[in-house]
Amino acid sequence: MITTDICIIGAGPVGLFAVFEAGLLKMRCHLIDYLPQVGGQLSEIYPQKPIYDIPGYPEIKAQDLVDNLMDQIKPFKPTFTLGERVDHLAKQEDGSFMVTTNDKTKVHAQVIVIAGGLGVFEPRKPALENLDHFEGNGVTYMVKNPETFRNKKVMLAGGGDSALDWAIYLSNVAERVTLVHRNETFRGAPDSAAKVYDLANNGKIDLILSANLKELGGNGKLKSVKLEGKSKEEITIDTDYLIPLFGLSPKLGPIADWGLNIDRNAIEVDTRDYSTGVDRIFAIGDINTYPGKLKLILCGFHEAAIMMHAAFKYVYPDQKLSFKYTTVNGVNSF
């Protein structure tokens, strides 16, 4: 079990900056994010895009902002659980919280900060009958541990970079890799596409173009996948695994079940301290809503500063909070 002062759900720019504001007040943070890397949308969706409205930066690339934030919070030694989704929050008798992820990681914290942006980036799923029966029984949306697929028959579906990259990687691990793509050509990185064609020509992978996933077969465990070609012809391919790779899309996810006031996929907060209706749970950044809300990174930074000052009383109930400038006190690392 991980013990911390503040558990921040979401490691996007606002969650990261919240660590800095907490650190100035001597509060330690643990961050949890479902994406495998920090940075939220900035790193996942538009790492190379310039942002023009970060105060003090006339222009900064999204990933550079994330890298800078990671540098800025380093003195406060934040800890991270990445690639896991927070499923449960359980209030303890003393008012603190126990957080549990989908992988059963437990984090004990005095305060919860939801900086979840648009929610959880979940994989997009193909419309297939009984898909949910096979999830975890052959159908998976992520390659967490490639060894899972050693000497197995694996089918990948999709035409983007991740489908190409995993087809290349798994061709050295799996017994058989089949890549199914609905079009004739790939729009992903030309180098990766060329490599995939090479592997297909050398018989290292089976490449099936102009085909769509049609039906899953198997009794409890995935055995085969039926594909439909352009002219509606069907073929069935035996496989142990199917990995659909159709990108990620944000969903509010389990946050909706935590007893918070939700208005149109956002958490209503009190603008005095960005507290939610539930004691010791705060919400900052794109995930919250209030009259006049602007979904801007700079607004999230502001919310983080105010919110952390309000959280101090839960972490240090016996201490009086005195406001200090970094210009006077510097940044005192842990």
Place this chain on the structure above:
Amino acid sequence: MVKFTVEDHEGIRQEIEAPDDMGLSLMEILKASEYPVLATCGGMALCATCHVEILEGQDELGEATDAELDQLENLPEYFPTSRLACQVRISPLLEGSIVKLRGEDN
């Protein structure tokens, strides 16, 4: 002002009127009209959460651009008439068209 029709996920159609001189995108008008369009990336053609299908009027509006196809191709399902609403400008070309909301994201 231009007028066009929007069909939601339930198949309900509604005529929308939008100004064509403000440099707005179809995505922005759909959001302003309270349609459930996520538009995660804010309009950079980087997320495909504003996927729509142009049921009528594609001849005028044209096909999806390369930037749109890069995203559309990642979706479990898209159509020859698919567009990303963030890349469709509100212009006289939209007059009389019918736009259907697509994608499980919306």
